[in-house]
Amino acid sequence: MKRPDWFLVALWTILVIAAALWVAPFVFILLTSLKTEAEIYATTVFALPAHPAWSNYAQAWGRGNFAATFLNSVIITCIKVPLGLLLSAMAAYALAQMRIPGRNTVFLAILFGTMIPFQVLLAPLFSLVNSLGLINTYVGVILPYIAFGVPYQVFVLRGFFRHVPKEMTEAALLDGANHLTIFWRIFLPLSLPALAALVILDFVATWNEFAMALVILQDSGRWTLPLGLMSFQGQFASAYGQLNAAIVMTVLPAAIVYLIFQRYFIGGLTAGAVKE
Amino acid sequence: MPALASGAPKPGRLGAPWQAVILLGPALLAYGVFAVLPFLDVIRLSVMRWDGLSPHAAFIGLANFRFIFTEDAVFWTAFGNSVIWTLLSVAIPPAIGFALALGLNQKLRGRNALRAMFYLPVIIAPIAVATMWRWMYDPFFGIVNSLLTDAGLQRLIQDWLGDRRVALYAVFVAYVWQTAGFAMVLFLAGLSNVSPTLLEAARLDGANRAQCFRHVTLPALGSTITVVIVLSLINSFRTFDIVYGMTHGGPAQSTQLLAFWAYTQSMQLHDFGHGSAIAVVLLAVTALVVIPYLRWTQRREDAA
Known part of the structure; x- marks a missing residue:
């Protein structure tokens, strides 16, 4: 013993x-x-x-207009996450495997974006989206989301793609394949583990985003869940039971996704930050 | 062999430059228009007088900066609060995360479940964290004052978010709860790189736990510590949601932070000039941290 x-x-x-x-x-x-x-x-x-x-949940759902905010969050997240990740993966492939003049400068410029606090840029973002006539539209919020998602995703995926031997790409090019096919047929399937991690990470980030949505989605019909919760807190702060039901309903989807895909999640988070 | 040249000459096919444009273009376009452009625009707006809506913005030189530095009392309050906030953010969540990571790196029963519990707040929307903690700080029915009463500590009871001497720290506690798990995960990843054979060798040579930690583990964590500190620093500059949701900067501006004050000036008071000037100050401070850090990252990556 x-x-x-x-x-x-x-x-x-x-x-x-x-x-x-x-x-x-x-x-x-x-x-x-x-x-x-x-x-x-x-x-x-x-x-x-x-x-x-349980009636707290039903009442909060109705009074907080959760059906609408939930749907808006689902639509925005389901478009933004796959689309943004595809664009990032394409760019990461080009930066890792193609000989492009000035690609290191381009990469540095993108890397800088991982560090820009977009919370400071809310006003110019608002006026930009406003000048494009996209205030209160899904597109108006999805495009900035993609823009601020690109840097970290490109950073992680470029690191991933760089470790694929160049010989593989060169052999495929000699066989007559072009870069688009190589990316689509070889690199995208190869990077599924990294992509899975980034999907989870991005899902949670997009689902939770508040500040940009606050300035761009001003019409309550377009609000996402975080905006809906904020407004609920403002209006029904003393209906404690319902307020807490509203919190649970807002938080639950991200929590479930995290608990199911925990392993990938942590992988995606640490891939960019800590490696020896 | 140059990849760019190889695809070029065949007729009826996209040349390599076009392939590069197709692959790289969309991401660069989105990033350029919706991230870089606002970044440049905020610098432009910082020397303009503009209400955000009218078609004409007037150039006024550095008057916005003169205003925020000399006339805007709230700016200096927000500045002071931001300094406190940043110092605390760099010290406390990483320290807790470090301690948790060291503990949860040992072979313990149920350590994966424990890790998940500490990490869970990180994935909750900051605005929901704000709502949760507002309710927990409720002076009458919130958990904080209730537990203090149960423990016989009535004299510690406060209006946590209503008293300007404690509000900033009360908000910070919620922030610690949300962010410590992030530092923990980064430190755990760093710890997984510490060589087990080296630790074993040190142990066989008779080193005790403290000595192993001091001479093997800690030196191996050098770069992880840098990463965690820099990310904590930058995240502290970004703090917005939790202030918006818990206090809106009040009471009496006691929880006002620079990012939130920039937003308030522009979007609430419709003074884009002042708001942008504040944003530029914050961006300049960020650049002071970020540029050396990126250089360091770049060197490390080249070495790898």
Whole structure:
């Protein structure tokens, strides 16, 4: 019988307590979302609701116009994520495998974009989109989303494509294939693991985006979920049960996607930042 | 063998330059128009007087900068808050993330589940984090004051987001909760690069845990630490959603940060000149960090 390592036992205990503390907010939100107003006033914070008040969800869904905001978020995310990633992958291929004059300069210019805080550029973005007549349109928000998604994705995918031996591309070129075919037939299938990671990462980022949507989607009929939640908080801040139900409904899709695809997610996140 | 030349001469086919344009063009176009152009435009607007809608913008030189530096009291409040915010953001979430990563790098029961728990807040929309914490800080029914009461610590009870001496720090706690997991994941990735054979060798030579950490693990994490610090720095400049959702910069501008004040000037007060001048100040500070960092990244990549 091995002697227990007391250092590890103590460490484990501390980490479990810390993790409980870390998820406590989620538990609190979930519990509140299932309580009636009376219960919120009368019971302690971690008391279980006597009868789960599912009606909070139904009411928040209706009053917060969730059907519309949910649909807008789905449409924008489902167009932006695949389209943006395809454009990034194409550019990354060109920068990694083709001999293009000045490609390092182009790459540096793109890399710089990973660091631009777009939160500072909301006003010129608004006036740009406005001058194109695209305020309150899906296109008006999808295009800036793609623009600010390109740098990180190109950075990661170019790194990935660079490690594919050049001989492979050259052999295919000699066989008469052109770069478009090589990209589509060879590199795109090859990069599926990296793409999967970026899809998950981008899905969550797009789903959660708030600041750009705030300035571009001003008509409540075009609002995405984060905007809808913000407005709900403004209007029904004291309907605590419903407010918390609204939070749960906003957060749940991203949380589910993360929990299912955890492995890919972390891969995509660390691919660009930390490698030796 | 030059790839560009090989596809060119065959008739009825796209030459390599055209292929390059097709592959590279769309992404560059989107990036150029919707990221680079606003970036240049904000610099242009910083020397203009403009309300954001009228057809004519007037050139006024550096008057916007003179205004924000000398007359706009809120700018300096926001500046001071941003400095505090950045210093805290660079120190605390990375430190917590580092500690968690070190712990969760050990062979522990259920460590994957534990990692997932610490990481979960990172994937929640910042605006939802703001809404959650606003409710948790609710003076009457929120969890924070309730738990303080249960613990017999009534004297610590506050209106967390309503008191201008504590509001910034209260918002920051929510920010720590959201961002520590990000640093943790980066550090875990860095730790996975620490050579196990080297650690084993150190242990066989009689090094204890502290010595292994000090002489093997820590030196191997050098570049990871740089990456985490720089990303934390840049993310702190980006802070917007959580302030918008929790306090809107109040009470009495006590949680006002530069990115949010730039937005407020332009989009709420319709003064694009002042807003852009503030944005330019923030961009200049960002560039001071980013340019050396990109050089460093580039060197490292060339070395790899």
